[in-house]
Amino acid sequence: MAKYTDSAKELLKLVGGSENISVVTHCATRLRFVLNDTKKADAKAIEKLDVVKGTFTNAGQFQVIVGNEVASFYNEFTKVAGVGDTATKDDAKVAAKKNMNFLQRLIANLAEIFTPIIPALVVGGLILGFRNIIGEIAEFGPNGNQTLIELSQFWKGAFDFLWLIGEAIFHFLPVGIVWSITRKMGTTQILGIVLGLTLVSPQLLNAYGVAEATEIPFWDFGFAQVDMIGYQAQVIPAILAGFVLAYLEIWLRKVIPSVVSMIFVPFFALIPAVIIAHVVLGPIGWAVGDWISSIVYTGLTSAFGWLFASVFGFAYAPLVITGLHHMTNAIDLQLMSQFDATNLWPMIALSNIAQGSAVVAMIILNRRDKAEQQVSIPAAVSCYLGVTEPAMFGINLKYGFPFLAAMVGSALAAVISVGSGVMANSIGVGGIPGFLSIQAGDWLMFFIAMAVAIAVPILLTLALAKTKLGKNAYERLGKE
Known part of the structure; x- marks a missing residue:
């Protein structure tokens, strides 16, 4: 009998049997x-x-945290369950949408537009940093x-x-957005690239x-004139144009x-x-984008x-839990376009950082729990590098009080950041390396805010663990 046969059989029963499984795939640590x-x-x-380190539901998918041996467990599970093992993550996303309401599907679609271009945004952020x-x-x-x-040629x-690379990533962002939409919609991707290029043409x-x-050039059709305005770094015009094409x-x-x-x-x-992009959607998208970014910027600087x-x-x-955080990418990029920097990122x-720090406190509290550390230690490292989902779903939400402590620490750090006028030149670099995106003159205050985001969640998590809130969480999880 294989190593995971018994556990696979038990898991199959607890998820409702083979007939209840539409699609099953795996990533680095989760089914x-x-x-x-x-x-x-x-x-x-x-x-x-x-074999299980935790569970959570996100984007219509029920996810089971297994750890580094997830691939081996997945192979055994598919044999026991008698389900196909050829499904891809894209298959899972498509199937998962039947479990989502309209708003969730809308957010999922927005996330799928930005996900393929995130690597470029990260590289661009590092370069500008x-x-x-x-x-x-x-x-x-x-x-x-x-x-x-000034010192060295x-x-x-x-x-x-x-700047050659930085300009290509951020100024010509509409090309990547329209391409991503055509890729998502299953239409001709080269047409998306061409449409994107018409939005940022040197003409x-x-x-x-x-x-x-002082004067805006225009195309003169005799009966009408159309302004020759580019949409470099503009997000909303590119999204609207991309969907029209698709x-x-x-x-x-x-x-x-x-x-x-x-x-x-x-x-x-x-x-x-x-x-349509240049006559209708471009001007409308520009106005909407400016309106959104102006409200955010005015609110944060008032x-x-x-x-x-x-x-x-x-x-x-x-x-992040709901997926609504993907909307902030568009707002950040719009702020960068309009104000050459963003105070949101x-x-x-x-x-x-705050979520990762709460996990660090849980590592201290549960230092004798070797099984949990297989999740908590990688999750903390991942958080400090800008990816929070493993920490939130694997540790913080499971206990509850660390998640609250991280939210409080994040709020205090945000007040310091905004109150001192910290601005970022780019997005994409999160967690501790995020300081590279911050304008050089704001580093000191950002480091102070970062210290708060580290210290407050750790101390508050340790304190809450001794309260009724913490004790109830341990009892609920059978940890005492």
């Missing part, structure tokens, strides 16, 4: 189930299995008042060269120069005969999409900025 009836899964009983260090920190030289690019060349007035322009192509495939579809579908999809910051810092982690980085 991901899409169940026909989620109510049949006995989460409490599953968490008592020796490095340019911060060599180009903005005037702490070098004989008198300690010069930047590295090599660093000056590196500073200029790295157009750069979006960053519109405010200062739905046009899907509709045209249904009405145009297949024998001529290769010619006429791309033609009648792309040209109207470009026209006399009541501390209140906005405390609410956001406290609520960001719960937003520093709070996100601090929230990541």
